[in-house]
Amino acid sequence: MRILLTTYHQAFLAPGGGETELHQLADYINDVGGRADLYGPNSRRLSTYDAVIHFSAHGGGERLLSEIKAAGKPIVLIPNFNFFDQQHSAHEVVQRHLDLADLVILRTNAEKELCQRNFAVSAAKIAVVPAGIAPGFGKPAEERLFQSAYGLDQYILWVGQIAEHKRQLEVITALRDIDIPLVFVGGYADKHYYDKCRAAAGENVRFLPYMQPASEILRSAMQSCAVYLELGDDYPGFSALEAALAGSPMVLNDHPWSRETFGDLPVYVDTPTPAALQNAIATAISSGAREQLTQKMRRLHLQPGPTKQLLELIGTAL
Numbered sequence: 001m002r003i004l005l006t007t008y009h010q011a012f013l014a015p016g017g018g019e020t021e022l023h024q025l026a027d028y029i030n031d032v033g034g035r036a037d038l039y040g041p042n043s044r045r046l047s048t049y050d051a052v053i054h055f056s057a058h059g060g061g062e063r064l065l066s067e068i069k070a071a072g073k074p075i076v077l078i079p080n081f082n083f084f085d086q087q088h089s090a091h092e093v094v095q096r097h098l099d100l101a102d103l104v105i106l107r108t109n110a111e112k113e114l115c116q117r118n119f120a121v122s123a124a125k126i127a128v129v130p131a132g133i134a135p136g137f138g139k140p141a142e143e144r145l146f147q148s149a150y151g152l153d154q155y156i157l158w159v160g161q162i163a164e165h166k167r168q169l170e171v172i173t174a175l176r177d178i179d180i181p182l183v184f185v186g187g188y189a190d191k192h193y194y195d196k197c198r199a200a201a202g203e204n205v206r207f208l209p210y211m212q213p214a215s216e217i218l219r220s221a222m223q224s225c226a227v228y229l230e231l232g233d234d235y236p237g238f239s240a241l242e243a244a245l246a247g248s249p250m251v252l253n254d255h256p257w258s259r260e261t262f263g264d265l266p267v268y269v270d271t272p273t274p275a276a277l278q279n280a281i282a283t284a285i286s287s288g289a290r291e292q293l294t295q296k297m298r299r300l301h302l303q304p305g306p307t308k309q310l311l312e313l314i315g316t317a318l
Helices: 017-031 064-071 090-101 110-117 143-150 169-176 193-201 216-224 238-245 256-262 274-287 291-300 305-317
Strands: 003-009 035-038 051-055 075-078 103-106 126-128 156-159 182-185 205-208 227-230 250-253 267-269
Touching: 003 017, 003 064, 003 182, 017 035, 017 051, 017 238, 017 305, 051 064, 064 090, 075 090, 090 103, 103 110, 110 126, 110 256, 156 216, 156 238, 169 182, 169 193, 169 274, 193 291, 205 256, 216 238, 227 238, 227 274, 238 250, 238 256, 238 291, 250 256, 267 274, 291 305
Parallel strands: 003 035, 003 051, 051 075, 075 103, 103 126, 156 182, 156 227, 182 205, 227 250, 250 267
Antiparallel strands: none
């Protein structure tokens, strides 16, 4: 099966986790015997592909999808849209993407329920495929590699893009007096917000640049952290899945996506007040590593399993 992967045209002006996932999906498809190309100057004519997977329901992709639809090629949509946000202003754009798609892939049943409730889309058109983790994250890293590289011992880790809706500034403020260093790994979407985070940070906060997914240094960071922390308004990113695979104690925003994906094993926080957050971190540290989470991630989320499931669905449905 030959697949063309597309997204909205401005996606790579500020690449983040979604763009990384798109590249990885191409690799996984190729690894399991399919053929995947990213749309661009080096991709082939549309007629050579069996189907198109479009990543994101962000405005800008509709015209491309309309052309693909007119050519008679099946469209698989991975919306990468926050269906939990009831205040969004993108209903018309998302609906247009859903209308153009022949198959819609969501990550959780909670998202499926919200998608059907708030948009006009047939249940038969939607399938749930768990988010996939790079198999490299399952490999043990050199002991204390991350701590030695950055002069750390015990630390709290947050991996991902720094952005206002992720609420890193609130966390920096709430943990101002905690003794354990707080380490952010990743770039930023908004320099103004990033600068505010830097200005609010004390000596116990470190900002480290983006690290290659599944690299040994990033695996070491996740496998050695005292707590993995992520408290954004939206649901956690792939880094939370990767931290769960590592068995890291986790503190997460209490969110339906997290509850369905991780169950009751992480420590959840409703509102990140200083007292609530510090108590949650202390609870997570005392609970230690979560072998149950590691096994669940291996069973349901470790690639290439989810990609094989996706290709089987495409072959059956289209």
